[in-house]
Amino acid sequence: MNKPAVTLLFMVICFTACAQYKKYSFQQPKMGSPFNIVIYSVDSVAAENAALATFRMIDTLNEIYSDYLPNSELNNLCASSGTGKWVKVSKPLFAILQKARHCSEISFGSFDVTMSPVIRLWRTARREKRLPDKDSLNEAKKRVSYKYIEVDTGNRCIRLLKSGMQLDLGGIAKGETAQRAYARLCKLGFPYSLVDAGGDIVAGNVPPQVEGWKIAINLPETEELMNQQLLLRNKAVTTSGDLYQYLEVNGVRYSHIIDPTTGWALTNSRNVTVIADNGTDADWLTKACSILTISKALELIKKFPSAEVQIAVLENNTPRFYRSPGFKSYFKQLGDGGH
Template structure:
């Protein structure tokens, strides 16, 4: 009996996991982390490791920073010979290349010249003129980016090329933030970078984390609420970032094949094994549209998604075959 009581007292004295939260601005958005840890000291170590990791990735992948690795790679184009790049940059470029091939250029990180042109258009509230648009398009094309997987190199083969990792970098960043946190033995975690989310084990006593699927309008409640564990979620759409020019609404999401901002009102949410994959697919499906986009998602049993589209007065919802049922 004494042994039994001693064991019981030991179990009772164990401190339960506590919820901790922290937020920092990185990559043009807020990185918010929620986690369950045994104490504040452990939580603070997790937060520091995760945010330091994200800051370092921003120094590699930001096209706003002229000294970042990706900016230096772009500014030195065209390259006569391949250029060796960091592990993180190559991983992102390789995933981008695979998706570019699969979507026939609907996803393309060489879209940088067009991104720069449309940022200028949004500032000036004026459509890019045809001459500038044609010049920018001449420097865009995923086939112009040569990658060497054996020696981890990248080569931009045409003058004026510029990489833009805005549709994939945050996905990689949330993956790496989660990995940094897990080195401390903390696994009940959610990292959210402005809609790019990576999810760990379920919170104590719960089946999973509650994730809202974004509606078409920013002031509307989530169209669905899902309970998820051990996966990544990314949302892409024009609810917040768009410009109205010449009586037409243009999304910040560009179609690399036409050089124009999307005019289709949509919100895409993807569930995938990694943030890297979810983020890039959300951008790709936005460009492909509901028919080809859902067809792409249905090729893999580990990937699912939903695309909400404004069609005249109607709002249509298109889901892939593996998308989870609503709570």
Template sequence: MGSPFKLVFYAKDDSLAFRAAKAAFARVEKLNEIMSDYLDGSEINRLSATSGSGQWVPVSKELYEILAISQDISAKTDGAFDATLGPVVQLWRHATRKGIFPPEDEIRDALNRTGFSKLKMNPDGYKVMLTQKGMRLDIGGLGKGFAAEEAIRVLKSFGIRSAMMDAGGKIVLTDAPPASKGWKITVSNGSDSLKTMELANVALATSGPTYRFMEYKGVRYSHIVDPKTGIGLLFHVRTTVISPDGTVADALATAFSVAGIEKSKVYLKRFPGSKVWLVEKQDERVANWNMLE
């Protein structure tokens, strides 16, 4: 999924630890084959290739489940999160590699092939239809959180209760390590402010343009693209979300980054148990909304 995965857990002996780790990473690899848009033959890319065919396509339970979660979050955030944004994401990946701002007509064309309402789902037989030709799904905004949750599920099947899965900054935690109150997790506001928390049995996701961005004519554009404009975010600094579920935390870190502070305050009410630390630029100042204090 284009990111390093790190697994830490406590087991009663090294034999069990080895078997559990092997099984957990095998699960992640299987999900990568299903959900990664970096792999030409992945299930999600094969599904995208059917766009505009007018056909209902049977998909795996895993792909159907993550798309259903995505659609729910899209509806609750007024489209601030959108798994159909693939054409725009591909355009920006290419532009970032070349260091060239995407032409307006190409952005417009890519946007015309997006929209979560164009993704139809039928739970009878796990079927999906992409209604417009040229659509491309991209679930990079919640796939790592989903994979982290699945890895933890595998560990629990081995009787392991104290674990941390870090999937490229999307973290799922179970019981605290022995003789401690929680896992020590340090998050940043994107500049000089750090916060260390002791957490257990929650998920955490952080998103920001610190490492992934494009700079063009002195302006920095985030790798996170606004589904309404098709352009990388300009004012986002850093978003950290804590939620009961890793998939939701992952998706909300993207959605809240796009929505900004004021709209996110409205959307957050639709996700019980979630908290956010959102930092954004507003004119010449930096606005800080921190629920983690």
């Protein structure tokens, strides 16, 4: 006789609990970019404490992954290059380097974390508004190849074979960090969260009354947004393009993304958006798919059954879209549900 009343009471309690969730946003500069953490919580103080703890974890990862901090673990490893020594590294650094080497192997060499000697020449060129010297590029390329990274899984050691090697994790570390940050938030009891690591986004779960996280995508070479947004939950997404970081010489626009096979910056204006199960894959796949031909990029995405890609290309100043079959299923028209 009392079951309907008990069921109704349960429904009322659930509805009240769901209605108490509020969205809290936190931002700090990390890894050269603004890092945003958004948390749905019933407790603002607990949400803030969780965000602060996660930001501290991000600082720790930066001390491992950074190629800017002189005494980072990554730079200390690079100082051993060419000596023949195996270096025991931390679990996070070992995991990301092992992952990066695998990514290079399966992406036809289009993704390569050993590109730093070449990337640094292009950074200087962008500052000085000139093309890099070809002889300097050719010399730098001699120290570049993912095959120069050796991995000892049993002892968690890395050996860099060529003298003067310098690693740059810029194409994978922010996505990896965003994923680890979301995992930390979940461990602290906040699965209804989103982490935005300077555009590398891990969109976690959402409360019952929220349909998903709405993510906007800009068109190539402009801040103008597509008239559709992505609606995501428990997915990661990254978009790569040259909207802000590029060099223009003699009417040619050179991207900040460098082709490992040539050492030259890309000149094709593309925006590449990848949706994946984790931030690490979303991050590096955008870089690889920016470098590969469109057909090769779509072939690469097929190796990840749950990943999708959109490649937006300017053709006669009009964007044209190339997409994997499931990408459009994530679109939500503006004004529809989501946060």
